[in-house]
Amino acid sequence: GQNIDQPTEMTATEGAIVQINCTYQTSGFNGLFWYQQHAGEAPTFLSYNVLDGLEEKGRFSSFLSRSKGYSYLLLKELQMKDSASYLCAVRDLSDYKLSFGAGTTVTVRA
Amino acid sequence: KAGVTQTPRYLIKTRGQQVTLSCSPISGHRSVSWYQQTPGQGLQFLFEYFSETQRNKGNFPGRFSGRQFSNSRSEMNVSTLELGDSALYLCSTLGRKGNEKLFFGSGTQLSVL
Numbered sequence: 001g002q003n004i005d006q007p008t009e010m011t012a013t014e015g016a017i018v019q020i021n022c023t024y025q026t027s028g029f030n031g032l033f034w035y036q037q038h039a040g041e042a043p044t045f046l047s048y049n050v051l052d053g054l055e056e057k058g059r060f061s062s063f064l065s066r067s068k069g070y071s072y073l074l075l076k077e078l079q080m081k082d083s084a085s086y087l088c089a090v091r092d093l094s095d096y097k098l099s100f101g102a103g104t105t106v107t108v109r110a
Numbered sequence: 111k112a113g114v115t116q117t118p119r120y121l122i123k124t125r126g127q128q129v130t131l132s133c134s135p136i137s138g139h140r141s142v143s144w145y146q147q148t149p150g151q152g153l154q155f156l157f158e159y160f161s162e163t164q165r166n167k168g169n170f171p172g173r174f175s176g177r178q179f180s181n182s183r184s185e186m187n188v189s190t191l192e193l194g195d196s197a198l199y200l201c202s203t204l205g206r207k208g209n210e211k212l213f214f215g216s217g218t219q220l221s222v223l
Contacts, residue, residue: 033211033212041216042114042200042214042215042216042217043153043200043212043214044214045211045212045213048211087152087153089153095165095166096166097155097158097166098143098155098212099155100145100152100153100154100155101152102150102151102152103152
């Protein structure tokens with residue numbers, strides 16, 4: 001199984017950068033996902049990393065280090081609409097099951 | 111292309127009752143997974159169905175059960191409801207390639223009084 005840790009809350013100012021860290025322990029790794037979830041809504045896919053390195057997609061980037069069991073999601077040029085919960089999820093190699101962290105609530109202030 | 115549809119959106123039940131939730135996946139998606147989401151606990155995996163068979167199961171008591179029909183629609187049932195079952199229940203389907211993102215429905219918010 002997996003043990004996934006991420007901070008509970010983060011606050012940042014509009015236009016700033018925020019980095020959300022995620023550490024995991026797994027018996028078999030087969031990819032790491034980041035999802036965004038606004039209050040009362042379904043999670044939506046942000047990024048997928050299976051190899052080490054940085055994946056950039058517009059204002060959002062995700063990094064993975066498999067040897068360290070570590071990932072981060074970088075949000076640049078923060079906008080008010082980025083206020084949401086960000087979920088880190090790891091897929092297991094043996095059964096393809098996704099395990100989620102508890103989520104990081106990001107609050108963007110004006 | 112319609113997304114993942116969950117019904118009902120909101121549900122209020124009392125302890126001891128049972129409840130059935132429904133999920134219709136994106137057309138062509140055969141894998142359906144169910145998650146329970148509570149504040150501070152994150153998304154907890156309940157079970158996954160593929161081609162009408164349960165493929166994976168999380169660590170939930172037997173009061174939680176599910177099934178999948180031939181058209182890939184899935185239902186989950188919770189019997190003998192407890193206060194702690196109050197949560198957002200999310201259904202997700204997997205993209206065709208299997209290594210892609212999950213598509214989530216908007217969920218069913220269950221309140222047990």
